[in-house]
Amino acid sequence: MILYPAIDLKDGKAVRLVHGDMDQTTVFNDDPAAQAKEFVAAGCSWLHLVDLNGAFAGEPVNAAPVEAILKACPVPAQLGGGIRDMATIARWIDKGLARVILGTVAVENPDLVREAAREFPGKVAVGLDARNGFVATRGWAEETDVQVTDLARSFEDAGIAAIIYTDILRDGAMKGPNIAATEALARAVDIPVIASGGVSSMDDLKALKDTGVIAGAISGRALYDGAIDLSEALSLLK
Template identity: 80%
Template sequence: MILYPAIDLKDGQAVRLLRGDMEASTVFNDDPAAQAQAFVEAGCAWLHLVDLNGAFAGRPVNADAVEAILASVDVPAQLGGGIRDMATIEAWLEKGLARVILGTVAVENPALVREAAAAFPGQVAVGIDARKGRVATKGWAEETDVTATDLARSFEDAGVAAIIYTDIDRDGAMGGPNVPATEALARAVEIPVIASGGVSSLADLEALKATGVIAGAISGRALYDGALDLRAALAALG
């Protein structure tokens, strides 16, 4: 199981939100590239980046910070937030991103996900953010009637590289991930599922790994707060 340290970008800084609330943000590093380097030095094999402003604006906003990160590290990185058309997907992949994450458009324009996954095999993931099992879009500001499982299944034959499943109510709350819901989703589809939201301890990672079906986990606040030691976590998952 791969551990993805998260760097959430807001106004050019590395922050964490509480349950997706842009007004409840904590700045952890005003130099995201330095933060990325610290994670890489600790041994991570991937980075998970989110353009929070972009998720609300519907277009890239923290591009400078993302490009600085890509220039400063040599591990693959995936990015979500504000990626809603083919031109933006192509531009990011050309700049060195290993994988783009499509969230809102997965609900509003699923044909784009299929087109992108076909054009860029292995480089397109679907971000499914859910509150009480229902998918939320536009930076979690709008809730839909679509269930996470139904959305995931709809891309089963599209060739997407991964599904990143976030339980919004757990995100940034340090209360542990929703292991049963994540495991159920992973068992419902053949696409690799990455858990996000609430991963805050070594025990959380071990519980996710113990399911035997979850491909990865994303952690942010716990790494910044020191509740989870990245080197120790990577060694345990090794």
């Protein structure tokens, strides 16, 4: 199971939100590239980046810090937030991004996800963000009547690299991930599922790993707060 340290970008800084609320922001580092280098130095094999402003704007906003991270760090990175057309996808992949995460467009324009996955094999993931089992879009501001499992199954034949499943009510709250829902999703589809939201302790990581079906976990606040020691966590997951 791969551990993805998270760097959430707002106004050019590395921050964490609570429940995706842009008004509940904690700044952890004014220099996101320096933060990324710290994670790489600790041994991580991937980075997870989110353009929070971009998720609301519908287009990339924090491109400069993302590009700085890509230049500074030798490990692959995945990015979500405001990526909603083929031109933006192509531009990011050209800049060295290993994987784009498509969230809102997975609901609003699933054909784009399929086209992108064909055009860029292995480089397209779908971000499914859910509140009480239903998908939320546009920076989690809009709720839909689409069930997570139904949407995930609809991409079974699309060739996407991964599904990143976030339980919004757990995100940034340090209350543990929704292991049961994440495991159920991972068992419902053949696509690798990455857990996100609430991963806040070594016990959480062990429980996710012990399911035997969850491919990865994303953690942010717990790494910044020191609740999870990154080097120790990476050793556990090996």
